[in-house]
Amino acid sequence: MDSGKSGVSESAVNCQPQKKSKPRQKNEEAILSAAEKVFAELGFAGATTNLIARHAGVPKATLHYYFQTKEELYRTVIKKIFAIWLQAAETFDDCDDPADALARYIRAKMNISREHSLGSKIWAQEIMQGAPQIQDFLDQTLKSWTASRVKIIERWIAEGKIDPVNPDYLLYMIWSATQHHADFAHQINSLNDGQPLSDEQFEEALQTITNVILRGIGLPVKPVDE
Amino acid sequence: MDSGKSGVSESAVNCQPQKKSKPRQKNEEAILSAAEKVFAELGFAGATTNLIARHAGVPKATLHYYFQTKEELYRTVIKKIFAIWLQAAETFDDCDDPADALARYIRAKMNISREHSLGSKIWAQEIMQGAPQIQDFLDQTLKSWTASRVKIIERWIAEGKIDPVNPDYLLYMIWSATQHHADFAHQINSLNDGQPLSDEQFEEALQTITNVILRGIGLPVKPVDE
DNA sequence: AATAAAACTGACCATATGGTCAAAAACCGT
DNA sequence: ACGGTTTTTGACCATATGGTCAGTTTTATT
Structure with a gap:
């Protein structure tokens, strides 16, 4: 993807197959x-x-x-963030148990919010400003991913596993609730005496979100094991 | 350094109590x-x-x-947004019925997201960038407002009206779910064939959020009357 | 109409920005 | 050691920006 450098591919096959010096x-x-x-x-x-x-x-x-250019740098950063998004997206798999699938997905998104809050903020700002760089991602990857998950949720509804709910808007709720903890971390911290959420608080926030969402669509919530 | 305007205070007290021409x-x-x-x-x-x-x-x-200065202009804009926020905040009153109070508050926040999406985006970006202009608001107005609502929610829990839930994180869910429709409107539109949500879709999104939240904390959801 | 005060604006300025470039330095196979 | 290639970077440039100001126009007052 960068300068040709003719045949010189694996000049020095070190321990790692790294392409760059x-x-x-x-x-x-x-x-x-x-x-x-x-x-x-x-x-x-x-x-x-x-x-x-x-x-x-x-x-x-x-x-x-x-x-x-600054834009090229920005695009490179965005691409990395995109890869992380994909990684979380894959945790939303088509398993039989909606509670499991959703809980796992929510947890994955929450962890990303915590570990990659900078990326989440960049992503959010990019979208707020009209997605000048990632419109194609929205129209393609995100759209088809969403459509496939909507189908899964609809199946759950048809099978009576969860209550009827608009799948799109349910997904938006999950996205917003989880991403909020990255994008609005500063506000959350301010309301938490200026301190970032501790591990315990973060876990409680995750549980709150998971419980409300799951119960909100008619799923029983497994008691938190202590 | 300053452009005159020495003693000139309120030159002409016109008939109208308007301050500006x-x-x-x-x-x-x-x-x-x-x-x-x-x-x-x-x-x-x-x-x-x-x-x-x-x-x-x-x-x-x-x-x-x-x-x-640009900053003064920005601060003026922020102040207007703040006023709107206050307006919605007041709809969260201390009534006996949590379902009513929450549904009304969620609706108010959703309407603001729709009618003042620009302001919501500015607000979000401001917070994402560390709230350089509104830290005092976070530490004062927002903090005390939140504390008072947390008390209300805790009372509801104590009275057995809603299930136990961390009130802070519940509030965050409401904020995020509603503001998402402003801040991420572009993404939502992209997933909606590039069209903004119609009135009906918006209403359905509002219902979805309201239902999931209310049921999520153990409240019965009144059937939507058609 | 005359005057003063307020409102307006074209032209200007100091600074900061994204980006370039030529030359120097480090690296490379031979 | 040598010639070529890749990296590195200080100095530089064209442009854009926030902000100013002096002069003009409009408005209000008498």
Whole structure:
């Protein structure tokens, strides 16, 4: 995906099958990580390549050597976030037990919200601003993924496993409830005496969401085992 | 440093108790409205006073005559959004019937999401970026409001009217589910064949949220009358 | 009509930004 | 050691931005 470099593929077949030199890899990661943070905190327009470069500990010109334009850098960051989204999406599988499937999916999304809150914020801002970079994802991947899960939910309803509910709007509830903990973490923290949720609090929030959703569609909630 | 306006306070007390002349009012509103749109779409940093002025149909210098700095303009917009938030907050009153109170509050928040989606987006971005302008609101108004509603919910639980649930996380669910329809409207539209939700769809989304939440905390859901 | 005050705006400025480039430095196979 | 290739980066540039200001126009008051 980058410079041709003719036959030189596995020049030095080290222990790892890595395609990029070590320092290059390191720089790229530092830049991407810095970019994720700055984009999340300042938005695409507010982020400056200079600031990102400083955060990454490299001169601005170096950043532009790795990523020609700010937009290219932004797109690369977005792609990584997309991959993470996919990973969570796969946990929503077509198993027989709706309670299990939904609980697992909710947990996966909550964990992502916690572990990748920067990415979640970038994603949210991107969509709020009209998805200038990811419209195709919305129209394709997300749309077909949603359609397939809607079918599963409809089947659950038809089989009498859950109460009738509009599957789309149910999914939106799950997305919003879980992502809220990433996107609005600052607000949640402010209401929590300025402290991030502890592990226990986070678990309780997850349980609250899971219980309300599951019960909300007529599923029995298994008692929390202590 | 300052442009005159020394002792000039309230020059002419006209017949009307209006503080501002007609054209001034009109311009100010046009600028504020344009600002709301541009801030929502580009974020604070991405919005330019030039663009806002063009949207409002006035020269940039005029904008800066009304609002000295971009930040002052932004703060004015935020204040208006805050007022709207307050308005919805008041619908969460301390009535005996949790189902009524919650359903009404959810409806109020959903309506705001629909009618003031730009403001909701600005609010969301502001919080995602660490609430640089509204930290005091979070720490004061929001915190005390939340505390008072938490008390109400706890009373409902104590009275056995609803199932035990963490009130904070329940509130977060309501906020997220309703605001999602504003902040992620673009995504929702994309999944809805590019069309905004019709009145009927919106009503169904509202019903879905209300039903899931109410049933989720052990409340009977009144059948939707057709 | 005359005057003063307020409203408006074109032209301007200092600064910051994304991005370039040429030259230097590090790296490479031979 | 050598020639070529890839990395690295300080200096630079064109542009855009927030904001100013002096001069003009409009409005209000007498």
